[in-house]
Amino acid sequence: MNTDLSNIFVIFGGTGDLTYRKLIPALYNLHHENQLPEHFAVVSIGRRDKTSEQYRNELVDSVKQFSRFPFIEEAWKTLEDRIYYEQFDFSQDEGYYHLKEFLQQLDQKYQTNGNRIYYLAVAPEYFGFIAEKLKIHGLIENQRSWKRVVIEKPFGRDLQSARELNQQMIQVFTEENTYRIDHYLGKEMLQNIMVIRFANALFEPIWNHRYIDHIQISSSETVGVENRGGYYEKAGALRDMIQNHMLQLLTLTAMEPPINLKTESIRDEKVKVLRSIEEFTKETVIKNTVRGQYGPGKIKGKNVSGYREEERVSPTSTTETFAALKLHINNFRWSGVPFYIRTGKRMPSKSTEVIVQFKQLEHTLYFKEYKDYLMPNLLVIRIQPLEGVYLQFNAKQPGTKNHIVPVKMDFCQNCQVGSNSPEAYERLIYDVMKGDSTLFTRWDEVEYSWKLVDTIAEVWQNQPIVFPNYPSGTWGPKEADELLHRDRRRWWNVGEGELMKL
Ligand SMILES: NC(=O)c1ccc[n+]([C@@H]2O[C@H](COP(=O)([O-])OP(=O)(O)OC[C@H]3O[C@@H](n4cnc5c(N)ncnc54)[C@H](OP(=O)(O)O)[C@@H]3O)[C@@H](O)[C@H]2O)c1
Structure with missing residues (x-):
């Protein structure tokens, strides 16, 4: 990690949705x-014809709409003065000549030491x-500065295309200077x-096949493809x-403790999980x-169309x-413990969670009489x-009878007044500047x-399927329920408030 954070943040795709x-x-x-x-x-690049002045004015609306802090004129002023718009078509060479010169001028003005973050949005x-092109035009020469690249998902469409893309990227940027974004990793709870x-004696000793029945990782959205x-x-x-978010959640949930908190130690453990997943046949x-695939249905009482009727x-x-x-993860810790992963659009609620279901105690005092x-x-x-x-967990219901009921301990991090978790992109951009x-x-x-995906x-490509097979506003096709039912298990629909109602 470096201490010199000064840099020019160059956004290719400066007029795109992600940037705004x-x-x-x-x-x-x-x-x-x-x-x-x-x-x-900041230097933002796009093809649209506009001045830096016009560009900055446009950004005001997106900051007002999407920033977690309120818009404060004076704060914005001191940032916007440092944002520039460069109009050029990145498929043409001329633009890169000019960009190089312009960045050198800004280096002088802002003392940014030649450090660059190239964000490919x-x-x-x-x-x-x-x-x-950046390499050909001398925009990544080092000269006692650092040059990093940030790339958005998707990183390829399959293993072959991902390898080709990686081959292209490593001709220019080392692995150390390549930051592949999976914005889920920037989320606080991940x-x-x-x-x-x-960090908890309560959890780590029982985080294994002896105590855990299975793990569910679920991410649902109410929106369609928009x-x-x-x-x-x-x-x-x-x-x-x-391929990205859900498997990242899986690796963090299932990995062994790393030998320390250094980047490569953590990544090594995550990779081991991926390598230990039982190969699909x-x-x-x-x-x-x-x-x-969702068909027409209702979301929060409103009629919505099916996927096949969506634009494009x-x-x-x-x-x-x-x-x-x-x-299944074939290692000692997870022997015999299934992991169920589920994700879908147009489901009844928006929520992402990891659910660890512990094994039932058998032959306890209460099991015989209260097992139901x-x-x-x-x-x-x-x-x-x-x-x-x-x-x-289970507790006695207050009263004269010995009724057992499930009760909850619920720590909600962002329910507290004044809590305002940073957006994933804040954390990630800051880490790129730090070189972490x-x-x-x-x-x-x-x-x-x-490889897994x-x-x-x-197999999916070669198997016929009848779509749509679930109405919008439901928890997916019935086969997804059967996937668990046949193991005598069920999905916990946390987002619907199922558990929270207890
Ligand atoms: N939007 C999201 O929420 C989101 C989420 C996750 C990942 N991503 C990924 O982020 C990347 C950007 O997505 P986006 O939604 O922002 O895309 P977008 O709205 O379509 O924006 C594309 C940008 O590329 C620029 N561009 C295209 N061709 C160009 C050229 N020849 N020369 C110069 N500029 C050119 C466009 O500039 P002009 O329009 O001015 O020509 C525009 O600024 C994609 O890889 C996407 O998969 C996006």
């Missing part, structure tokens, strides 16, 4: 918290191309999973969610995975908007929108995730 909704509001929030380096400037097919596990139909048609839930894909979606699309799978009432102990790590930890890549995905993590995708 996430990057600029995150920079504003960092500025608000005095986290931006003193020597700092553009379609993935341009990542390699832009990196190569970072908390390690603390909860490894205006991202074009992208989503090529991705689907498996590539859009499972055609038979296990058919048996242990479920895909779905084929009326005969076979893209999945729901995926569920059961997998005894609920399993559950530890729920809530990732979003609510952040916190919830523990369910712990919360970014290393190449071998990407590689192993794609490719096997499933290939």
Whole structure:
């Protein structure tokens, strides 16, 4: 990690959705918290014709709408003065000549020492191309400065394309200077999973197959594809969610304690989890995975259309908007413990959580008489929108009878007044400036995730499916319930408030 945080933050895709909704509001929030380096400037690149003045004015609305801190004119003024718009088509060489000169001028003005963050907020097919142009035009020469690149998901469409892309990127940026964003890793509660596990005598000793029955990792959204139909048609839930966010959640939940808190030690343990996942075969894909696509239905009482009726979606699309799978991690800790993963759009509620279900005590005093009432102990790590930890256990119901009821201990991190967790992008951008890549995905993590996902995708591609197979506003196709029912288990629909009502 370096101490010289000064840099010019260069955004390719400066007029795009990600920049307006996430990057600029995150920079504003960092500025608000005095986290931006003193020597700092932003250069945003796009093709649209506008001056820096016009661009800054446009950004005001997105900061007002998307920033977690209120818009304060004076604070914004001191940031916007350092934001510049550069109009050029990045497929043309001329723009890079001018960009190089302009960045050198800004280096003088802001004393940024030649340090650069190149944030590629553009379609993935341009990542390699832009990196190569930056190299050809001398925009990544070191000369006692640092140059880093940030790339957005998706990192490839399958293992083959991810390898090709990686090959292109490593010609230009070392692994150490490549920051592959998985914005889930920037979420507060993801970072908390390690603390909860490894800083509590209450949890770590029982975090294994002797005490844990199974683990569910679930992420549901109420929205459909909205205006991202074009992208989503090529991705689907498996590539859009499972390959990255869901497998990252899995690795943090299942990994062994790292030897220390250094970036590579943590990443090494995460990779070991991915390597230990039992390989899928055609038979296990058919048996242990479920895909779905939403049809018309109701969300919060409002009629909504099916996926096939969405903009830029084929009326005969076979893209999945729901995926569920059961997998095993073949190591000593997790022997015999299934992990169930589920993600979907247009479900009844928006929520992401990890649910650890503990084994039932057998032959206890109460088991014989109360076995129908005894609920399993559950530890729920809530990732979003609510952040916190919830523990369910059994207790006696007050009264003269010996009734046993489940009760809860509920720590809600962002329910407290004044709590205002940083947005994932704030944390991640700040880490790139510091040179800390712990919360970014290393190449071998990407590689192993794609291996797993490719096997499933290939079987799915060759198996006919009748879509749509779940109405909007439901928890996915009935096969997803059966996946657990046949193991005498069930999904816990936390987002619906199922557990919280207790
Ligand atoms: N939006 C999100 O919430 C989100 C979430 C996760 C990941 N991502 C990823 O982030 C990246 C950007 O997504 P986005 O939604 O922001 O895309 P977008 O709204 O379509 O923006 C694309 C940007 O690329 C610029 N661009 C395209 N071709 C160009 C060229 N030849 N020369 C110069 N600029 C060019 C566009 O500039 P002009 O319009 O001015 O030409 C625009 O600024 C993608 O990789 C996406 O997968 C986005």
